[in-house]
Amino acid sequence: MIDTLRLTVEEASGLLERGEVSAAELHRAYLDAAARRDDELHAYLCTVDEPAGEGVPIAIKDVISTKGVETTAGSKILAGYKPVFDSTVAARCKEAGLPLLGKTNMDEFAMGSSTENSAYGPTRNPWDPSRVPGGSSGGSTAAVAAGMAPWALGSDTGGSIKQPAALCGVVGLRPTYGTVSRYGIVAFASSLDQVGPIAKTVRDCAHLYRIIAGRDPCDSTTVELREPVELPEAEDLRGLRIGVPKELNDAEGIEAGVTESVGRAIGLAGELGAEIGECRLPRSVEYGLPCYYLIAPSEASSNLARYDGVRYGLRAETNGDVRTMYDRTRHDGFGDEPKRRIMLGTYALSAGYYEAFYGQAQKVRTVIREEHAAAFEDFDLLVSPTSPTVAFELGARTANPLAMYAADVLTIPSNLAGLPGLSIPCGLSDGLPVGLQLIGPQFSENALFRAAHALERALSFDYVPERLR
Amino acid sequence: LFGRMTNEMAISRDEVLHVARLARLELSEQELERFAEQLNAILEAVGTVSELDLSDVEPTAHPLELANVWAEDEPRPCLSVEEALANAPDREDDAFRVPAA
Amino acid sequence: MFCRCPVAYFEPPNSQTCPVCLAHPGAMPVPNRKAVEWTILLGLALGCEVAPHAVFHRKNYFYPDNPKGYQISQYDEPLCVNGRVVVPGPDGESEVGIVRAHLEEDAAKTIHVGGAEGRIHGSDRSLVDFNRAGTPLVEIVTAPDLRSAEQAKRFLQLLRQTVVELGISDAEMEKGSLRFDVNVSVREAGEEEYRTRTELKNMNSFAFAARGIEREIERQIGIYEAGGTVEQETLHFDPSRVEAPPLRSKEEAQDYRYFPEPDLVPLEPDPGLVERLRGELRESPAERISRLEHEVGFALAEGLVTSGRDELYSRTPGDRSAVANVLMNELASTGVDPASVDAEELAKVIERRAEIPRTAFMEALAASGSPGFSAERYLGETAIADVSELDPVIDRILGEHGSQVDAYRAGKEGLLGFFVGQVMRETGGKANPKVVNERLREKLRA
Numbered sequence A: 001m002i003d004t005l006r007l008t009v010e011e012a013s014g015l016l017e018r019g020e021v022s023a024a025e026l027h028r029a030y031l032d033a034a035a036r037r038d039d040e041l042h043a044y045l046c047t048v049d050e051p052a053g054e055g056v057p058i059a060i061k062d063v064i065s066t067k068g069v070e071t072t073a074g075s076k077i078l079a080g081y082k083p084v085f086d087s088t089v090a091a092r093c094k095e096a097g098l099p100l101l102g103k104t105n106m107d108e109f110a111m112g113s114s115t116e117n118s119a120y121g122p123t124r125n126p127w128d129p130s131r132v133p134g135g136s137s138g139g140s141t142a143a144v145a146a147g148m149a150p151w152a153l154g155s156d157t158g159g160s161i162k163q164p165a166a167l168c169g170v171v172g173l174r175p176t177y178g179t180v181s182r183y184g185i186v187a188f189a190s191s192l193d194q195v196g197p198i199a200k201t202v203r204d205c206a207h208l209y210r211i212i213a214g215r216d217p218c219d220s221t222t223v224e225l226r227e228p229v230e231l232p233e234a235e236d237l238r239g240l241r242i243g244v245p246k247e248l249n250d251a252e253g254i255e256a257g258v259t260e261s262v263g264r265a266i267g268l269a270g271e272l273g274a275e276i277g278e279c280r281l282p283r284s285v286e287y288g289l290p291c292y293y294l295i296a297p298s299e300a301s302s303n304l305a306r307y308d309g310v311r312y313g314l315r316a317e318t319n320g321d322v323r324t325m326y327d328r329t330r331h332d333g334f335g336d337e338p339k340r341r342i343m344l345g346t347y348a349l350s351a352g353y354y355e356a357f358y359g360q361a362q363k364v365r366t367v368i369r370e371e372h373a374a375a376f377e378d379f380d381l382l383v384s385p386t387s388p389t390v391a392f393e394l395g396a397r398t399a400n401p402l403a404m405y406a407a408d409v410l411t412i413p414s415n416l417a418g419l420p421g422l423s424i425p426c427g428l429s430d431g432l433p434v435g436l437q438l439i440g441p442q443f444s445e446n447a448l449f450r451a452a453h454a455l456e457r458a459l460s461f462d463y464v465p466e467r468l469r
Numbered sequence B: 001l002f003g004r005m006t007n008e009m010a011i012s013r014d015e016v017l018h019v020a021r022l023a024r025l026e027l028s029e030q031e032l033e034r035f036a037e038q039l040n041a042i043l044e045a046v047g048t049v050s051e052l053d054l055s056d057v058e059p060t061a062h063p064l065e066l067a068n069v070w071a072e073d074e075p076r077p078c079l080s081v082e083e084a085l086a087n088a089p090d091r092e093d094d095a096f097r098v099p100a101a
Numbered sequence C: 001m002f003c004r005c006p007v008a009y010f011e012p013p014n015s016q017t018c019p020v021c022l023a024h025p026g027a028m029p030v031p032n033r034k035a036v037e038w039t040i041l042l043g044l045a046l047g048c049e050v051a052p053h054a055v056f057h058r059k060n061y062f063y064p065d066n067p068k069g070y071q072i073s074q075y076d077e078p079l080c081v082n083g084r085v086v087v088p089g090p091d092g093e094s095e096v097g098i099v100r101a102h103l104e105e106d107a108a109k110t111i112h113v114g115g116a117e118g119r120i121h122g123s124d125r126s127l128v129d130f131n132r133a134g135t136p137l138v139e140i141v142t143a144p145d146l147r148s149a150e151q152a153k154r155f156l157q158l159l160r161q162t163v164v165e166l167g168i169s170d171a172e173m174e175k176g177s178l179r180f181d182v183n184v185s186v187r188e189a190g191e192e193e194y195r196t197r198t199e200l201k202n203m204n205s206f207a208f209a210a211r212g213i214e215r216e217i218e219r220q221i222g223i224y225e226a227g228g229t230v231e232q233e234t235l236h237f238d239p240s241r242v243e244a245p246p247l248r249s250k251e252e253a254q255d256y257r258y259f260p261e262p263d264l265v266p267l268e269p270d271p272g273l274v275e276r277l278r279g280e281l282r283e284s285p286a287e288r289i290s291r292l293e294h295e296v297g298f299a300l301a302e303g304l305v306t307s308g309r310d311e312l313y314s315r316t317p318g319d320r321s322a323v324a325n326v327l328m329n330e331l332a333s334t335g336v337d338p339a340s341v342d343a344e345e346l347a348k349v350i351e352r353r354a355e356i357p358r359t360a361f362m363e364a365l366a367a368s369g370s371p372g373f374s375a376e377r378y379l380g381e382t383a384i385a386d387v388s389e390l391d392p393v394i395d396r397i398l399g400e401h402g403s404q405v406d407a408y409r410a411g412k413e414g415l416l417g418f419f420v421g422q423v424m425r426e427t428g429g430k431a432n433p434k435v436v437n438e439r440l441r442e443k444l445r446a
């Protein structure tokens, strides 16, 4: 009997190498776990019964195109759509021999922070099924937390890997923009979208990042890594300068339990030899959210224009002309959140408003980059809570879009700057996981892995949800 | 969390309708009502970016400063006609069929 | 442009597509280096400056032939700007400013079926073929410097010739690899400002464009003379019904919401590349027209250059005007590719055109493009101009037709044609008519 709740990828890989289990048995074990728990959690939109590959199986967020396997991005408008091509990351996983377990649930078009915006129903948090797993990669983080996948791919635009990783008590990396191919990722906001790994441990994340990272000729915005991905070994943080951005740690709305857990982790970092100091990101935090909610919807309004009922996906029946067909198809196919963002973005790009909104937001983005660059003159890494709160109740924020948007207030600033961020669980607050966000300069993934690995060991957080132990 | 808010109506009902038309989204009366209200709240919140005087700041279109990324002019195999049309909601022979313009 | 599908004009529908040009979810554009270089090359040929930093933008609008819901184009930072071209005309040269030459992607093809075949109005459905979607397309915008339909046509022909000579495109209007929209406005002589313009679309030949512009000029003048005002609108001409009035498009007011394409990075052409491309430029068609005009006059010079025959003209020795005329008329009618012709041999054929029968001349021209063509051999084999060869034939025919000879000598000189015909028949059309005429006259006088 394989204990999928505890098994790390490295351990699973050892079992395979030693011939103690076959890849098919391992795959089956995770699908069995899903059969037991996913009726309640709904992390998967579909599972794959016929695995191909001899490695450790993987779950893939439904925003990532998988040839021949339905890819809906959590939207009704893509119901039944089976890609005729693999995304580059899916192809790289295939080449690495990772059998596909299934496609994970998500907020529609990755727009959301709770996975409640899925057209196929919400995913629930394995730590407390009355609560959300975070989002938009909530299906992937819940699957990993509940032992229904050893690792998973997610995507992160404003915090969609880091925030649900925090809420589900797992590790999630949002890589440096441009290090992982977006080819075949159903686009939300092109200048922000990044695919990244989700797993139970930092080392497992590093393994998966090694598989997916690197320049892709099919994505003009990718670059080669500056150095190969290293598996972290370090047990201390000697010589590391860690900055604690005041605004990210004191922001309005951060729960006391979160501050406490994060404070303890920062203290522990000091004990491990890191030099801790305060730094400032005033405009990044104050204007990050507004900036993000102009740039991301603007790009989304254009990226989602291709869902027109002509070549694939839903087409509404009408007796009218092609415009009526468009209007009705998009009305019926998109949920409220994509509609809000499409309209917001269309407005922000429209004649007379471009300069005040999109143009201005791009300039704010420059300010945010510069503030972060200045912070990295004095520090190697920055830390803060990943999410201001632990997992909230289902339905708590669905009526108020602004409240939902605020869930990403701490992850958005560094995302706008194109920086990598890693969330690791650092403790519990009211029995729910708290995430610690580590932010580094561009291409500093190895440094993030080293620091997070040392902290992870020192924190010895038990990633198995208490109710499932 | 979104900074200070102002009390002006950021977007009128007619503007919401206009935007929906540009974005090719049908809206029912109730939807129009609801979205107009929500968009107003969101626009008020995001409108705070205009508080900053950034006239000397260059815009960031991209977090990475790259240029001249291209591919050589070498044709690659195409999809078969069947693959191209595999997901088509409607087809006529080997073409995608849509209602008249 | 942004995918690697081959350029296709006549392939079966939807057989030349990929996830990128079908705008499948997640597919991403990658620019074609050659298309970028060719745009720079064309820009240089049009006297443009090449931008050190150029950006692709998204132009957002919904239409079934626009699969992504946006076209990747260039907006305020195009590759080539501020050019000018000289347009030689019968009354001297004029200058046309080139505002910009930018790179974008072509749309798919939509066929409207049901109702009046092929027309938007009255059709009940449309069929979309994405083969053409994503083909690289250079859009060139001129300044409002063209003053007549004639001049516009002249400019377009020069532009086409430039594109063809650079090897960028065959620029064939029937295929759609060259298309143009013309903006027309009229004003009183001496008036400074331009008045409201209308845009003419769908024109598929130079002649059609010229006619369309003329009619539009007349229409606008008519409106002003009747005290009306011209509306800014787009007019679609139906090429199959040249006399029909233009169709007004009922396009809604557009707001394209241009913004920098976040899936692409800027183009920053290397100065070394620009200089290398500049070095590839040869004498422009306009320059060649001006040069040849002194030799053969404007009309022939323009004809030679815009039909791509001036290179052969320059290679072919002999009387300038004779060579030019033969190239533009007889040789053109044979369909021989000028590039395949041996100019020295062609010169010999042209030199002897007065001495040989027209049919033989035309046959020699038609053969002039074949490898190893020799005028000497061909004309020797075909046209018999040798008197010692012709005389026995002529003598025999005069001997056989004694009564006609008598009649001629009695004053029926019209019979000369009869004798010429007999000789031609006897020689299988190969006799040189000029020589035959001379010999017949001489012998009949005797």
Ligand SMILES: [Mg+2]
Residues within 6 Å of the ligand: C073, C104, C139
């Ligand atoms: Mg254009």
Ligand SMILES: [Zn+2]
Residues within 6 Å of the ligand: C003, C004, C005, C016, C017, C018, C019, C020, C021, C022, C134
């Ligand atoms: Zn293609």
